Amino acid sequence: MALIRSRGSMGAWRNGRMAQFEPGTQGQGAIHQTALKQFDSFIETRRTRLYRVSSGMPHVMWYTVALGALINMIFLWLFDLGVSTHLLLGGLVSFFTATMIYVIAILDTPFRGEIGVSPEALQLVYRQMHRTSEGLGVRA
Numbered sequence: 001m002a003l004i005r006s007r008g009s010m011g012a013w014r015n016g017r018m019a020q021f022e023p024g025t026q027g028q029g030a031i032h033q034t035a036l037k038q039f040d041s042f043i044e045t046r047r048t049r050l051y052r053v054s055s056g057m058p059h060v061m062w063y064t065v066a067l068g069a070l071i072n073m074i075f076l077w078l079f080d081l082g083v084s085t086h087l088l089l090g091g092l093v094s095f096f097t098a099t100m101i102y103v104i105a106i107l108d109t110p111f112r113g114e115i116g117v118s119p120e121a122l123q124l125v126y127r128q129m130h131r132t133s134e135g136l137g138v139r140a
Contacts, residue, residue: 057108065104069097 018036023029076090 057104065101069101072097 018039021032023032072093073090076086076093079086079089081089
């Protein structure tokens with residue numbers, strides 16, 4: 001819902017204020033076209049970022065990881081080893097596989113969780129841009 005709302009407000013801003021601007025010279029027209037292209041790029045990047053917040057690794061990749069872990073376990077049981085060596089080797093392979101699955105799960109959602117990217121940097125840039133536009137006399 002927030003994605004739809006934010007997309008609508010950005011689109012309205014672009015179609016409203018930016019489209020209403022009438023360049024007076026050829027240079028202003030070129031700058032205006034560049035600004036429109038940059039804003040479209042900004043909107044597309046923002047949409048992609050918002051999509052990636054809620055999406056993760058495809059299920060097929062998770063099935064591949066699980067199948068690889070299962071194949072490792074089956075392959076391990078094919079060795080003819082003593083019980084203690086077998087348990088040690090099995091424990092090490094299991095630990096490594098579990099660690100890899102944990103790392104994949106953590107990195108699967110880069111915008112959430114403890115190690116997620118926080119919005120603080122974007123909020124800082126927004127505040128700086130807002131202050132700069134106020135200093136130039138531009139009304140929001």
